[in-house]
Amino acid sequence: MDVIALLEAASLLSPEERATADDLTVSDIWDHLTRDEWDVALAMLEELVDVPPPPPAFWEDMATVAEQLGMERSTAWCRWRSYETRYGVIRADLTLRPASETWRRTPVTGSGVLRPMWDIGNTAPDGGPALDIAALWVEFLPCLAPGGRAPVRLAPLDPSRWLHLRPGQVITMYEDRSVSATAVVLETRRPTAAPSRQGRPPVPERERGPPGPGHQLGHSRVNPARPAVMTPTRGPRRLSDSP
Template identity: 65%
Template sequence: MLPPGMAELLQSASLLVPEETATGNDLTAADVWDHLAHDEWETALNLLEEFGDAGPLPLSFWERLAETAEQLRLERSAAWCHWRCAEIRNGMVRADLTLRPAGETRRTTPIPGAGVLRPMWDIGHLSPTGGPSVSIAALWVENLPELEPGGRATVRLVPLTPAHWTHLRPGQPITLHEDRTAGGTAVVLETRPPAASTPGS
């Protein structure tokens, strides 16, 4: 039995996708409506999530998808949609991260991929005494459930304090810390500032 309001949530989310927007497989919002007409709710949700890579969508879009994913009890999908909401509010940095091998740092277990870890990052700021001043950002590993020590992956970072991160540019190196030792090094691939606080954003 479909939870009340789920169809309306997905329909209203699909209306926020521009008509010309298509996924990498050339699917459009019209395809979402086709899945909705056949009660294929999870497929429609997954397709709507893919539109997020085709161009910026408003905060309300991701909020509706997050609510739908929670009603469907799709935990990782719900976490991803909430993550995209956080990217819109706080900005986002994509980076190519390489973790140091086990034995070289305190960490001996994989980093969880779904945005639960909030490590510190040396992004080039100095403290009043001249030493490094770290900033905190949550970490999402793209396309992997977790990242093993010594592993390499593209990650997305959501800054806790967005103003600390505005100077970063593609190609810039940053360093992950979970304690005083460096836990990994990353190269910035892309930066996005927080979305402007406008209606529907």
């Protein structure tokens, strides 16, 4: 498979031999593709090209190509987008608490590895708070340091429990028994494709850790002690599936 052919087939790129002055071609995004920044390149294309959202199969094929090329972040991004087409998009403006106010001393990995707990307003049968699990993707940044702020995307373990979210709603993130971050919901979008039978956050099985204390069916009655962890130079003008 060839990434440029996939983009052209999805009408996200115009073949250079037929492109007009207003069309996007591979020349416009080449540097991002070769630097393992497909999230930047594809976001640019989706924003500027007026075509229907690509189906899950497109993102799965793109993930296969990225993996064959050894581009780990781009592989994770394409799998993330495949998940979003089936279960919807949740974007938020996240602010991490500074290192002086939390146990975290290192940056949060931005590529969907962290799977913290969230207070999104759900309640347990006894009326107490129920926390929900969602993986975290930091947009256009490899990581986010304590005290930092950035737009993020969330991939819930149980998407059905997040359907009530609306822009402007404030939610809180937990990595231990104290609040580690707050976020304001920026955008929610319903799926553009039929969900699969069981929704799972888009993280390879080998990166997922065991669930933390209290995890059950995608939510928890109590705050966990520790969250589960989900865990070329400019060359030819085509990226093929050759490593």
